[in-house]
Amino acid sequence: MIVSKVILTHVRVPLVEPFRISSGAVAEKDAIDVRVESDGLVGYGESSPMSGTFYSSDTPESCWRELSEILIPPLIGREFESLLAASKWIGTLPASHFAKAGIETAFWDMEARRQGKPLYQLLGGTAKPVESGLAVGLYDDTADMVRTIAKYLEDGYKRVKIKIERGRDVALVAAVRAAFGNIPLFVDANGAYDLTDIEVFRALDDFGLMMFEQPFAGGMLAELAELQNKVRTPVCLDESLETEDDLRRAISLGSLKIANIKIQRVGGFGHALSIYEICREHGIPVWIGTMPELGIGQAQGMALGTLSHCKFPTDVEASSRWFRDDIITPWLEVKDGCLHPNTSPGLGFEVDQAKVDLYAVGSRTFVGDTACG
Numbered sequence: 001m002i003v004s005k006v007i008l009t010h011v012r013v014p015l016v017e018p019f020r021i022s023s024g025a026v027a028e029k030d031a032i033d034v035r036v037e038s039d040g041l042v043g044y045g046e047s048s049p050m051s052g053t054f055y056s057s058d059t060p061e062s063c064w065r066e067l068s069e070i071l072i073p074p075l076i077g078r079e080f081e082s083l084l085a086a087s088k089w090i091g092t093l094p095a096s097h098f099a100k101a102g103i104e105t106a107f108w109d110m111e112a113r114r115q116g117k118p119l120y121q122l123l124g125g126t127a128k129p130v131e132s133g134l135a136v137g138l139y140d141d142t143a144d145m146v147r148t149i150a151k152y153l154e155d156g157y158k159r160v161k162i163k164i165e166r167g168r169d170v171a172l173v174a175a176v177r178a179a180f181g182n183i184p185l186f187v188d189a190n191g192a193y194d195l196t197d198i199e200v201f202r203a204l205d206d207f208g209l210m211m212f213e214q215p216f217a218g219g220m221l222a223e224l225a226e227l228q229n230k231v232r233t234p235v236c237l238d239e240s241l242e243t244e245d246d247l248r249r250a251i252s253l254g255s256l257k258i259a260n261i262k263i264q265r266v267g268g269f270g271h272a273l274s275i276y277e278i279c280r281e282h283g284i285p286v287w288i289g290t291m292p293e294l295g296i297g298q299a300q301g302m303a304l305g306t307l308s309h310c311k312f313p314t315d316v317e318a319s320s321r322w323f324r325d326d327i328i329t330p331w332l333e334v335k336d337g338c339l340h341p342n343t344s345p346g347l348g349f350e351v352d353q354a355k356v357d358l359y360a361v362g363s364r365t366f367v368g369d370t371a372c373g
């Protein structure tokens with residue numbers, strides 16, 4: 001395949017409610033839509049860091065720069081003998097995982113379309129429904145959090161994940177248990193704690209949670225192993241797992257019992273699949289996390305979530321859960337708590353160009369030696 005054209009569009013879609021975690025909040029969803037053309041085929045990817053730098057140091061602006069200056073110029077006119085060759089080559093370039101995910105995943109969509117297969121099949125999955133979990137952010141008023149959970153549980157979501165931060169943890173979990181009883185539930189701290197907070201996690205142990213997601217900062221693998229030794233609840237890692245080496249180190253230390261795989265965080269499907277394989281070999285159950293992304297990224301997460309070793313509901317939710325609008329058609333829907341992959345070739349959803357144009361805050365086209373727009 002020879003890449004003839006790439007179009008980047010930075011889109012900004014308003015959120016239904018602000019998304020707040022232990023380190024910051026956003027009210028709009030920024031994403032970079034990546035359209036790649038080759039041999040008469042088109043593939044779509046999404047580069048989808050959070051705006052601001054509170055999940056990682058990557059932002060829509062930094063990813064735009066990396067895509068425009070590092071990743072796309074050497075790609076135009078370059079011939080790849082296979083999808084794997086393209087994925088590996090992208091992996092060697094000096095850019096962030098979020099930027100690479102935007103372009104690498106577009107190649108997978110394009111290859112699936114070339115083979116006439118749904119993306120999930122190319123990834124090794126099946127057409128099975130994917131269980132979806134509800135995620136809620138932090139709220140000033142706990143009653144608002146409970147109301148939000150009640151509203152969305154009517155859609156059948158298979159579990160609930162709440163965000164916690166220092167000083168707002170045990171009481172939040174107690175409030176959810178009081179309101180909804182013994183529903184499948186867990187907490188995500190986004191790295192807000194350390195070993196001085198061990199008593200918080202011991203107290204949380206009594207609530208029968210599915211997991212503690214990323215209790216300590218990403219690099220604190222030894223401390224996370226110490227925590228795991230002191231609590232019954234399984235520790236799940238998210239921000240810690242950027243590379244296969246991170247995962248191997250975490251496994252050897254005993255820092256995790258569950259892994260959250262995010263396509264964005266690991267730089268695309270190639271690395272997501274190899275991290276998935278390592279987890280499978282070591283008996284570490286996985287699930288698919290989100291930023292959350294807009295429709296392209298979410299549909300990719302759903303496709304990956306069809307793989308058999310994904311043992312917990314995904315964070316991929318209905319389009320309407322977070323976004324006032326979406327750039328794919330049809331929108332992602334959760335029915336009886338499940339997402340249902342489409343069997344058409346590629347992503348299984350069409351990109352709605354009118355919506356992309358409506359929400360565009362910047363666009364650039366790369367073709368031949370020139371870039372315009």
Ligand SMILES: [Mg+2]
Pocket residue numbers: 188190213214238239260289
């Ligand atoms: Mg997380």
